Amino acid sequence: MKPVVDKSVGYAFKTEALTRAFSGFRAVNEVSVEIPRGGVRTIIGPNGAGKTTFFNLLSGLFPPTSGRIFFGGIDVTKLDPYQRARLGIARSFQITNIFAKLSVYENVRLAVQAVHDGAANFFLPARRMGDLDTKTEAILADIGLTAVASGRAENLSHGDQRRLEIGLVLARDPDVLLLDEPLAGMSPAETHATVELIQRISPGRTIMLVEHDMDVVMSISTTITVMQTGQVLAVGTPEEIRGNEAVQRAYLGGLA
Amino acid sequence: MREAAANPWARLGAVAVAFAVLPFLMPGGSLELNPVQWHRWPLHAGFIDLATTVLVFALFALGFNLLFGHTGELSFGHAMFFALGAYATALYTKGFDVMLWGLHLQHDAGTNALVALVLAVGIAALWGFGLARLIVPRSSGIYYSMITMAFAQVIYFITFHWSDLTGGEDGIQAISRPSLPGLPADWLADPSGTHFFIFAAAVTFVAVVAYSWILYSPFGTVLHAIRENKQRSRFIGYDVDKFRVNAFVISTIFPAVGGWLWVYFQQSINPDAGSIDYSGRVVMMSLLGGIGSFVGPMLGSFVYWDLQNSVSQVTKYWPAAIGAVFVLFVLIAPSGIVGAFDDLRRYGAAEALRRWVSPRERLKTDLSEELPESGPH
Numbered sequence: 146m147k148p149v150v151d152k153s154v155g156y157a158f159k160t161e162a163l164t165r166a167f168s169g170f171r172a173v174n175e176v177s178v179e180i181p182r183g184g185v186r187t188i189i190g191p192n193g194a195g196k197t198t199f200f201n202l203l204s205g206l207f208p209p210t211s212g213r214i215f216f217g218g219i220d221v222t223k224l225d226p227y228q229r230a231r232l233g234i235a236r237s238f239q240i241t242n243i244f245a246k247l248s249v250y251e252n253v254r255l256a257v258q259a260v261h262d263g264a265a266n267f268f269l270p271a272r273r274m275g276d277l278d279t280k281t282e283a284i285l286a287d288i289g290l291t292a293v294a295s296g297r298a299e300n301l302s303h304g305d306q307r308r309l310e311i312g313l314v315l316a317r318d319p320d321v322l323l324l325d326e327p328l329a330g331m332s333p334a335e336t337h338a339t340v341e342l343i344q345r346i347s348p349g350r351t352i353m354l355v356e357h358d359m360d361v362v363m364s365i366s367t368t369i370t371v372m373q374t375g376q377v378l379a380v381g382t383p384e385e386i387r388g389n390e391a392v393q394r395a396y397l398g399g400l401a
Numbered sequence: 402m403r404e405a406a407a408n409p410w411a412r413l414g415a416v417a418v419a420f421a422v423l424p425f426l427m428p429g430g431s432l433e434l435n436p437v438q439w440h441r442w443p444l445h446a447g448f449i450d451l452a453t454t455v456l457v458f459a460l461f462a463l464g465f466n467l468l469f470g471h472t473g474e475l476s477f478g479h480a481m482f483f484a485l486g487a488y489a490t491a492l493y494t495k496g497f498d499v500m501l502w503g504l505h506l507q508h509d510a511g512t513n514a515l516v517a518l519v520l521a522v523g524i525a526a527l528w529g530f531g532l533a534r535l536i537v538p539r540s541s542g543i544y545y546s547m548i549t550m551a552f553a554q555v556i557y558f559i560t561f562h563w564s565d566l567t568g569g570e571d572g573i574q575a576i577s578r579p580s581l582p583g584l585p586a587d588w589l590a591d592p593s594g595t596h597f598f599i600f601a602a603a604v605t606f607v608a609v610v611a612y613s614w615i616l617y618s619p620f621g622t623v624l625h626a627i628r629e630n631k632q633r634s635r636f637i638g639y640d641v642d643k644f645r646v647n648a649f650v651i652s653t654i655f656p657a658v659g660g661w662l663w664v665y666f667q668q669s670i671n672p673d674a675g676s677i678d679y680s681g682r683v684v685m686m687s688l689l690g691g692i693g694s695f696v697g698p699m700l701g702s703f704v705y706w707d708l709q710n711s712v713s714q715v716t717k718y719w720p721a722a723i724g725a726v727f728v729l730f731v732l733i734a735p736s737g738i739v740g741a742f743d744d745l746r747r748y749g750a751a752e753a754l755r756r757w758v759s760p761r762e763r764l765k766t767d768l769s770e771e772l773p774e775s776g777p778h
Binding site for chain 2: 206225226235236243246254256260261316317
């Protein structure tokens, strides 16, 4: 039985005392937050603050040590990543995570097919799945990779690989996108194109970002959550965070 | 823009033609290295039987390769499914009467080949399903290989030690070939082996068609996704473990059908069928032919048996010769015979030769396969 996501719930994610310990070290420590629905919700914090661990818990890469996670009114704490993906939670990884040996086209087509083929039904012919190719081509156009679609994904430039990964998570038309450092290692031109892509796909969804590029963070975030040593230090609009003394001391170091 | 999928009908047609000419490509009773021996008309029983062997092991290798080549999981115990299919057929055909923990198990000899097939496939698939449900969520990589090997040993020792049922080390002999509907009762028993070859070729071809259907279905493409990146597959919404279990079960069916054919062909069976040696052979065949390719495992079976048959006529150390060829392929063309032909087609003879000899060259050509510039974003 597929649980139904309640879109009238005001939050995308809600966590209750969420904790993840790695052999005693609490990477995420009793975090209770509500991530409001819609907008770009960015998480910042120094290295080791628990940002990626928090993402991993939300997307289901590993289970929490204790605490609970709610998504649109559903307790998803114990759900597998594929089940969360079907509910509309999609994520990209800090280290590019694509099907490197397959073609760019096949990468996207697999993601599009995943929306239809949950049942591992090996007798279902492709034509019964609707028009996979049209949707695949639409996504390729959206992420600007139509021209290189027939090449192998591993031969793409770094920036194009990052964008391909965003394409993979877009296929399901997810409610929430968790993007872990989508701009890491990108050239200024690639950064610009990717920020533009994120802004283009954000209406109607919640985008959660972990990002270090402060200029981008300050310009595209709706709210910013600051994490430090596994806990939430502050939540606020970019202006509020910029003016927050505790945050300045802990992280920004007078940069802003 | 779409991946140019080779026409499946052309591919199946090629397989059918290959099956038809297979008996003429086997070295016969003497060592004649000329592979095509048209002068051996009419067919010589020696190589007709060898051709049948190639087909049986082609079936076996196909199933194994669905798991290894296409899903990326190395089972080192697939001979257990070959043995299960074979023993199910043998026991059904011969009947048995044994006691197990105070239970009296008894069955009278049966003659219906179809019932035997259903039993062979059913038992192998059921065992495979239980095993996969146990193994798949708990292991991958080397542990997966080791656990499958351990379970294969369980089957092996049962066939070896439960003599009342399986005949122990000697196995089961004098299993009669079935009669086929619409044909004379002793049609399959034709002493030249030609009839049995035709039967085996027909069965194998049907299996190949089913295999092709599965492999080129959306299910098959997901297996490739899982092979390339399990984590990404999960995060785009595939229930990866379910696919892995299903792939495992399907991969047991082909060896089981092979075992079924093998028993009728050999008219006897012994524990060797489920041994590590058999499990290893099928790994070797797949690697020789080209893992992950459609015809690779079948080609591997052909090359293996052809080599074995010709080399064993000159030296009793033939396994060393096969080992040498195997090592050569792993070092020079890791993607097997099919991969070597791909290299020839893509790079031309000179460049392909350089690739085979030098791993550094291989890396260089791989890296230079550049993409067209991507447009403005």
